[in-house]
Amino acid sequence: MTEEHSIPGPEDFTEVMRRTIQLVGTNVPRSSLQKVAEMLHTLSWEFKDYGVKIYFLVDDLGSVDCATEWSGQVDSSITMDASTFHNAAYGKANFGAAMVMGKLQVKGISPLKLGKFNTLLKPFLSSYRQACGEWYEPAV
Amino acid sequence: MNQQCEPRYLREADADLSALENRNVVIVGYGNLGRPLALNLRDSGVSSVTVAEIPGPAWDVALEDGFPVKPVQAAAPHASILFVLLSDELAPEIYKKEIAPFLITGSTVVFASGFNLAFGKICPAPDLDVLMVAPRMIGSGIREMYRKEIGFPSFVSLEQDATGNGWPVLCALAQAVGSLRAGALVITAVQEAQLDLFVEQTVGPDLASAILTAFQVGVDAGLPAEALILELYMSGEMAKSFQAMADLGFFQQVKLHGFAAAYGGMIRFMALERESQVENYRKVLEEISQGAFADALDEEVASGFPSQSLLDEMLDGNDPISQAEERLRKHMRLGDSNKLSD
Numbered sequence: 001m002t003e004e005h006s007i008p009g010p011e012d013f014t015e016v017m018r019r020t021i022q023l024v025g026t027n028v029p030r031s032s033l034q035k036v037a038e039m040l041h042t043l044s045w046e047f048k049d050y051g052v053k054i055y056f057l058v059d060d061l062g063s064v065d066c067a068t069e070w071s072g073q074v075d076s077s078i079t080m081d082a083s084t085f086h087n088a089a090y091g092k093a094n095f096g097a098a099m100v101m102g103k104l105q106v107k108g109i110s111p112l113k114l115g116k117f118n119t120l121l122k123p124f125l126s127s128y129r130q131a132c133g134e135w136y137e138p139a140v
Numbered sequence: 141m142n143q144q145c146e147p148r149y150l151r152e153a154d155a156d157l158s159a160l161e162n163r164n165v166v167i168v169g170y171g172n173l174g175r176p177l178a179l180n181l182r183d184s185g186v187s188s189v190t191v192a193e194i195p196g197p198a199w200d201v202a203l204e205d206g207f208p209v210k211p212v213q214a215a216a217p218h219a220s221i222l223f224v225l226l227s228d229e230l231a232p233e234i235y236k237k238e239i240a241p242f243l244i245t246g247s248t249v250v251f252a253s254g255f256n257l258a259f260g261k262i263c264p265a266p267d268l269d270v271l272m273v274a275p276r277m278i279g280s281g282i283r284e285m286y287r288k289e290i291g292f293p294s295f296v297s298l299e300q301d302a303t304g305n306g307w308p309v310l311c312a313l314a315q316a317v318g319s320l321r322a323g324a325l326v327i328t329a330v331q332e333a334q335l336d337l338f339v340e341q342t343v344g345p346d347l348a349s350a351i352l353t354a355f356q357v358g359v360d361a362g363l364p365a366e367a368l369i370l371e372l373y374m375s376g377e378m379a380k381s382f383q384a385m386a387d388l389g390f391f392q393q394v395k396l397h398g399f400a401a402a403y404g405g406m407i408r409f410m411a412l413e414r415e416s417q418v419e420n421y422r423k424v425l426e427e428i429s430q431g432a433f434a435d436a437l438d439e440e441v442a443s444g445f446p447s448q449s450l451l452d453e454m455l456d457g458n459d460p461i462s463q464a465e466e467r468l469r470k471h472m473r474l475g476d477s478n479k480l481s482d
Contacts, residue, residue, distance in 0.1 A: 096453025101460060102356050112427065112436040115447040122449075 005132045007086040010050040016131045017045065017054045018066050023127035024056070025064025028120070033062035036120055039113050040075035047082040076108035076117075089125040089132070148326040150296060155315030157185060159308040163248075164188045166219035168212055168239065170198040172279035173252050174225040177317050178207060180286045184316040190215050216242035221250060221309070224262075228255040229441050235262050243268060246303050250313060253336065254329030257299055259434035270300035271310045272329050273317060274336075282318065291321025295332045337428045342421045355461055365464035374465065374474050 008016050025033070036058055043056040055074070057065040084103050087093035098104035109117050163186075167178045170191045175198075182189050191202040192215035202209045216222060216239050224231055224239065235256075243249070248269040256262040257272070264270045275282050277292040285292040296314050298306045314324050327335075351372050358368045372378065384393035394402050427433050440447055457463075468474065 094453040094456075094458065096450045097456070097459045099450075100352060100454050102353065112432055115436070115440045115443065118450050119443075119446045 003133070004090045005136045007083060008132070008135065010052060010082075012135065013047070013050055013082055014052050014054060014068060016128065016135050017052070018068070019131040019134065020124060020128040021054070021056050021064060021066040023130055024120075024123050025058075027127055027130075028123045030062040032119070033058055033064060034060065035116060037062060039109070039116055042070065042072065042074045042076070044070070044074045044077040046077055046079040047085065048079060049081040049083060052082065074108070076106070078104065078106050080104040085125075085128070089128045095121055150311055150314055150320055150324040150326065152315060152320045155311040155320055156308060157312050157316060159305075159312035160186055160221070160316060163220040163309075164190065164218050166190050166192050166215045166222045167207075167225060168192040168215070168223060168234070169225035170202045170207075170209075171225065173275070173282070174198075174223070175201065175205070176279050176283035176286070177223065177225065177252070177275075178202070179205065179283060180318040181316050182207075183286070184318070186316055190218070192216065212238040213242055217244060219243065219247055221248045221313070223250045223252070225252055228253055229437055231256050232261040240265065248303075248306070248309055251329070254295075254297070254332035255336070255434070257329040258333035259431050261434065261438075264300060266300070267302050268300065269298075269302050269306040269309065271306060271313065272297040272299060272332060273310070273314050273319065273324075274332050275317070275319060285322070286318035289321060291318055291323070293322045294319040294324040295327050295335075296324045297326060297329050297332070299329050334425070334429055337433060338421075338425050341424050341428070341433070346417075352461065359460065365460060366468045369461060369464050370468060370472075374468060376474075 007013070037060050041058060043058075044053060045056065046053050053068070055067040055070045057067060057070075059065075080098060080103055084093055084098050088095055088098065095104055099106070106114075106117070165181060165186055165188060167174050167181075167189060170178065170193050174191070178189055178191060189207060191199075191207045191209045192212040193199040193202060193209055194211065199209050212234065222239065222243065224235060226234055239249075243265070245267040246269075248271060249264050250271045250273055251257060251262075252272070252274050254272055254274060257264075257270070272295065274295040274297075275292055276294060277285065282292055294314060294317075296310055296319075298310050301307070311320075314320050354372060355365070355368050359365050381393060381396075384396055387393075388396070394405070397405075457466075
């Protein structure tokens with residue numbers, strides 16, 4: 001686990017998540033992202049406590065993009081507090097327990113596809129840690 | 141595979157244990173089901189019971205219990221009756237590689253779950269008898285009910301009768317494992333698999349959701365977490381209510397509760413929006429019966445169990461409800477009735 005950073009404020013958090021999604025696009029193999037695209041093209045990350053909504057977009061070729069506003073179809077959504085996501089990224093919480101306690105809701109994913117979807121969650125966490133690292137300790 | 145259309149009940153009078161005389165029984169898998177079934181068979185007088193396992197804790201337990209233990213490939217050729225008591229997702233590979241090539245013509249294969257037969261994951265050779273004895277009881281209960289001479293219900297099926305002698309063997313096995321004192325219902329493996337999965341994937345998650353939601357809402361409103369779980373399940377009152385459903389009837393057990401409880405339950409039940417639940421349950425059953433769930437499970441296994449980590453996270457005890465249980469157990473004597481016995 002990398003050095004823990006404190007959770008960014010709402011505005012900074014949006015930028016860190018934007019960078020997180022970019023990093024997912026480079027950290028996750030293209031073939032895996034193509035499989036994700038078979039399941040969804042638009043995934044909305046919704047952080048209730050911060051009032052932040054950010055969209056993960058992936059096309060059939062596995063190219064990833066990010067948007068803070070989106071008027072098209074949203075295939076799936078993940079809703080939680082930013083603090084839950086941040087704590088999960090740094091090993092102080094986990095998505096499984098958050099789901100059990102109703103602190104994390106996933107919508108729009110067929111239960112029969114959840115196994116595949118789960119493989120996408122961990123890269124988001126590692127990419128977020130990387131993005132936090134870059135945010136707090138920018139390369140000079 | 142045979143399709144049995146008319147439900148039929150089996151009782152002790154239908155069974156003649158002589159159908160098991162001089163037959164070597166092999167139990168593949170000495171786990172939650174394998175151990176109680178093997179012990180019950182032996183205590184019923186089935187003299188030749190061998191356990192087939194891989195070296196490890198289950199192997200050691202079987203030895204301690206006094207059974208001869210062999211690797212699967214070594215035990216299978218000597219089986220005239222072989223129980224496949226492996227988890228549904230692992231059984232096909234083991235059956236294909238370590239059991240099927242070694243079975244002798246005319247032997248009997250017994251499954252405790254219809255899953256792999258129903259979805260074509262295991263297709264036993266046509267020269268074998270294929271039976272299903274599927275207890276409707278957890279492993280510890282199988283042993284406990286046998287020892288109390290109460291028995292436990294099962295679904296049973298004669299899926300393939302190559303020898304023409306499958307039926308008496310099915311009845312004798314259902315008796316010897318301890319089921320027929322309670323009774324067994326004859327249904328097909330397909331029906332058993334659909335029933336099992338359907339209830340696990342509808343009532344199971346809804347119950348879990350109801351309990352977790354009540355806990356969450358109650359805690360948020362300031363009710364003590366320990367008191368909530370005591371009320372919800374730790375006291376055993378809920379379990380007694382479920383037992384009363386079995387003993388008295390689903391609706392009759394309501395009369396065991398006071399009027400306020402019955403009235404409150406009735407008006408809240410009437411206010412529930414059940415259409416979406418009906419729709420969801422139908423979809424789940426359709427996905428199960430069409431094999432979509434079995435295919436998803438196959439993919440999960442083939443991909444190296446990607447959902448396992450999420451499941452582990454859910455069950456690792458790092459949650460408020462598990463923590464409240466721990467605190468409660470320190471101060472109250474609870475749950476002894478659930479302790480596993482030999």
